[in-house]
Amino acid sequence: MTVIEARDVAVHYGGIKAVDGVDLALEPGRICGLLGPNGSGKSTLLAALTRLVPLTRGTLLLDGAEYQNAAPASLARRGVARTFQTVRLLPDLTVAENVRLGADLRRRAPAGVVDDAIERTGLGDVVRARPGELSYGMSRRVEIARALATSPRLLLLDEPTAGMNQAERQEISELLRRLRDEGLTQLLVEHDVQLMIDTCDDLVAMNFGAVVAHGSPAEVVTDPDVQRAYLGKKWRAHA
Numbered sequence: 677m678t679v680i681e682a683r684d685v686a687v688h689y690g691g692i693k694a695v696d697g698v699d700l701a702l703e704p705g706r707i708c709g710l711l712g713p714n715g716s717g718k719s720t721l722l723a724a725l726t727r728l729v730p731l732t733r734g735t736l737l738l739d740g741a742e743y744q745n746a747a748p749a750s751l752a753r754r755g756v757a758r759t760f761q762t763v764r765l766l767p768d769l770t771v772a773e774n775v776r777l778g779a780d781l782r783r784r785a786p787a788g789v790v791d792d793a794i795e796r797t798g799l800g801d802v803v804r805a806r807p808g809e810l811s812y813g814m815s816r817r818v819e820i821a822r823a824l825a826t827s828p829r830l831l832l833l834d835e836p837t838a839g840m841n842q843a844e845r846q847e848i849s850e851l852l853r854r855l856r857d858e859g860l861t862q863l864l865v866e867h868d869v870q871l872m873i874d875t876c877d878d879l880v881a882m883n884f885g886a887v888v889a890h891g892s893p894a895e896v897v898t899d900p901d902v903q904r905a906y907l908g909k910k911w912r913a914h915a
């Protein structure tokens with residue numbers, strides 16, 4: 677059984693085929709990385725999976741049940757959470773209040789879920805701060821914490837480490853792997869190829885709205901087409 681699946685999914689904007697015939701299947705308890713150059717359709721695929729853009733064609737399945745007509749808000753109740761490429765926090769609320777918004781999306785949020793999300797993401801010292809007082813890296817952590825506060829089974833992350841330094845990236849990679857070991861299935865979009873190799877169990881490479889390679893990180897980053905298309909150098913996978 678897969679957690680989430682896209683079958684022949686297409687999202688066209690007029691003549692622009694942002695996503696065009698993508699098949700994707702996420703297995704439970706694994707981190708799948710989505711790799712590809714700017715404009716290859718990664719964010720649009722995430723938006724399609726989270727029902728934020730209408731499909732031009734295709735089928736979406738959650739636990740084997742079709743959901744391509746579901747309302748985006750219903751996905752949180754079904755255990756799907758996401759973070760966005762740009763930080764979307766409410767500026768007048770504290771860090772703790774922003775994280776609590778995630779828990780409020782669930783009808784019966786488990787006790788302690790907000791504190792747990794804050795603790796896991798290393799935000800304990802800034803719970804009373806407002807987003808405007810935080811570094812960019814810290815505000816991205818709040819995004820992740822808010823998603824975790826929804827108690828997701830599936831987490832979709834759009835460039836969660838963008839703008840972070842190497843040490844912060846490493847911490848996020850470790851956090852995602854810990855969450856994976858606890859059973860959280862993840863789809864991760866990142867441009868940092870080494871971070872993807874270190875973090876992901878499976879990789880999918882996109883180009884021009886289509887999947888051009890998928891497999892283990894070692895297979896995908898050494899794929900000659902992937903290397904030629906956009907890696908620009910030979911990556912050696914230790915995965």
Ligand SMILES: Nc1ncnc2c1ncn2[C@@H]1O[C@H](COP(=O)(O)OP(=O)(O)OP(=O)(O)O)[C@@H](O)[C@H]1O
Nearest residue numbers: 689692693694712713714715716717718719720721
């Ligand atoms: N709302 C929209 N209207 C028109 N075209 C769009 C829209 N959103 C995305 N596109 C186009 O669709 C294509 C795929 O964009 P998308 O943002 O999904 O790529 P991406 O792989 O996420 O890129 P990046 O790595 O820069 O985030 C691009 O050509 C983009 O310009």
